[in-house]
Amino acid sequence: MHGSRRKLKVVLMTIMTAFVFIIVEISRSTSQNKNGHKIRIPTKPFWAKLTPNDAFWNRQQQKLDHLNNPILNGPNGSFGGVLPDWLNDTVVQDLCEPDYKVMTQVKNFSLLPDRFKDFLLYMRCRSYRMVVDQPQICRDQPFLLLAIKSLASHFDRRQAIRESWGRAGVLANKTIVTVFLLGKATAVDHFPDLSPMLEYESSMHRDILQWDYRDSFFNLTAKEVLFLEWFSTRCPNASYIFKGDDDVFVNTLLIINFLKGLSPAKSQGLFVGDVITNAGPHRDKKVKYYIPENIFVGRYPPYAGGGGYLYSGVVAHKLFGIINRVPLYPIDDVYTGMCLRKLGLAPEKHKGFRTFGIEEKYRNNPCAYKSLMLVHPRSPQDIIKIWAWLKDPALNCQ
Known part of the structure; x- marks a missing residue:
């Protein structure tokens, strides 16, 4: 009798242990996904009523x-x-x-x-009449499209680029196309009438793109949007784009060699430059990049300095597809970073891009430029001089 009770007690204990084990396992399985990661249950409502931001x-x-x-x-x-x-x-x-x-x-x-x-x-305006176009400039599919932001009065800068790193044609067996991006130099900003000289320059070189809008620092974002629109219709098959200012030196040959060495996967999503992270708007009114709090609050996404950056044609098409979902922002390189973030992309930092210059002691050393893709800023004379250094077959940097 006592033996049967003991057996019954053992059976009951075994059943209870098994039951507890099953409950524990069910609890564990419901709190993990199929990869074994714990699922976090939200502690706050998933959706809340949207209230307008003050900025x-x-x-x-x-x-x-x-x-x-x-x-x-x-x-x-x-x-x-x-x-x-x-x-x-x-x-x-x-x-x-x-x-x-x-x-x-x-x-x-x-x-x-x-x-x-x-x-x-004028923040809502994204479409301006094109004054000067080059509809056939990309008839031979370019490997590299150089898109240079310039002002109408910067004749010497454009010519220095044409005579050096921005010379259109074939370099290292790759086709290069160069365009200069201009707005209108208006009397409101006290510019003299330079239109006859600009017309002559355009007829000579056929590399000027100009739109009918006020060419100011804050309108560089409009220039970005207009260029992407032009690219999508006039030069959609360009493999890569370098976009930069007209006061930079660019080692075009080094850029081409860099691009040749990219894997197909890497080349598709390419966007490299001198990337700035953990930045926010300047609140000092004396600073060129000052943004008041009633305009914008928050931190900036990672962005490549506007002196110059390099990206793929694939990314350019994606940027054109997203620009209408991001309001224009007064600073063009930050705006491009905002568009990249909206796409779920981020620019990659490359040590060859020096948008804040190099140390004074290296500025007259030809070998300092041999391993750099971009140095900013440089005068037209510096640009021609540095290009001549790098083209000199006698240059020995070992």
Whole structure:
């Protein structure tokens, strides 16, 4: 009798142990995914009502994010097609006419410097009439497209580039095409009328691209957008693009050799330059890159310094496809970083890009430039001199 009770107790204990083990295993399996990683259960609501940001640019980005969200704006969208007042802009007008509504939408608009007022009034405009085009310049598919930001008055800089690192044609058995990107030098900025000289230059070299907009520092972002649009229609098969300023020295031969050595996978997603990380807007009004808090708040994404960067044609097409989902920002290289982030991409830092120059003691050493892809800034005379150094067959840097 006692033996049977003992057996029953053992059986019950075994069953209880097995039950506890099963419960534990079920609990573990439900808190892990198939890769064995623990699943974190959210502690906060997944969706919260969107409230407008006080900074104007951030608020514009909120609008675009909402309007381009297929879940929120599909047939079963959460707002049923009815948008909150601050998201709904029903006024139909020419996007390139001054948008005077911003005067009431931007806090303390009247206290902003004139360059900000001008930028904000025309911020929505992304399409300007093209004054000078080169529709056949990419008829021979270029391996490398050099797109150089310039001002109408910078004749000497453009000519120095043509006579050195930006010479169009064939280099190291690769086709190179060079274009200079210009807006209009306006009387508002006290420029003399240079149009006859520019027309002559364009007829001589056939490498000028010009749009009918005010060529100012804040409008460099518009130049970026307009170039991507031009690229998508006039030069869509370029394998790679170098985009930079007209006061940089570029070791074009080194860039070509670098590109030749890339794997197919690496070349497709290429975007390299002198990358700046953990940066944010300058709040000092004396700084060229000053951005007030009523315009933008937050940190900048990683971005390549606008002196010059190198990227693939594949990435260029992706950038063109995303630019309408990112509001124009007054600083063009930061804007490009914002677009890359929207694509889920990030620029890669390359030690050969020196957008902040090199040490004084190396500036007159020809060998210092042999392993660098870009040095900024350099005068037209420096550009020609450095190119001559590197082309000299007697140069020995061992």
